[in-house]
Amino acid sequence: MAGGFLLDPQTPVSVALTTRFREASSGKDQTLLRASTQRVLTRNVSTGLLLSYNRTSGSYEARPWQQFAVRWHGVVLRTQMEERLIEGADRAELRIRPRIQYGTRVARLYVVSSAEWTYRIQSHQRGDDSDPAYWRVSTSVSKPLWNGFEGAAGYMVMYRPRHGEPDRISHIPQITISRRF
Helix, strand or coil, X not given: CEEEEEEECCEEXXXXXXXXXXXXXXXXXXXXXXXXXXXXXXXXXXXXXXXXXXXXXXXXXXXXXXXXXXXXXXXEEEEEEEEEEECCCCCCEEEEEEEEEEEEEECCEEXXXXXXXXXXXXXXXXXXXXXXXXXXXXXXXXXXXXXXXXXXXXXXXXXXXXXXXXXXXXXXXXXXXXXXC
């Protein structure tokens, strides 16, 4: 479920409640509650704040983050600075997440592709020396369905290099049905 409203013409606010169903080998299902706002500074530049609450099988995590985005002819360059406040952790984890994205309309479809690099600046566990970076590459196609509903299908690949172990590659098919109010 998702919804949104305008605080003023340059400040949209959105709220979303979603569930991620995962295979047992990928961990437990997750429920996410997200609230975000952006401030449109110019036609092509915005800043934003977001707070995400993630619940997984009895444990929780809160993620406040800030972002800066530049848009130009379907291309979006975005950088997020994210904090992860994980239940039982020694301290907050800090990450930076730059992303490049391109989106375009093809007939009644909207096609989006992106590449994102996530780098962990500080682990939530003291002494954690695991590899701090990973990549995500994704593509999705969405289409209006009926009465404000939209359907989307996508695919994401995550690549996580791991020092001293085989690198981890995850293949993530995605299906979404959303309703705009």
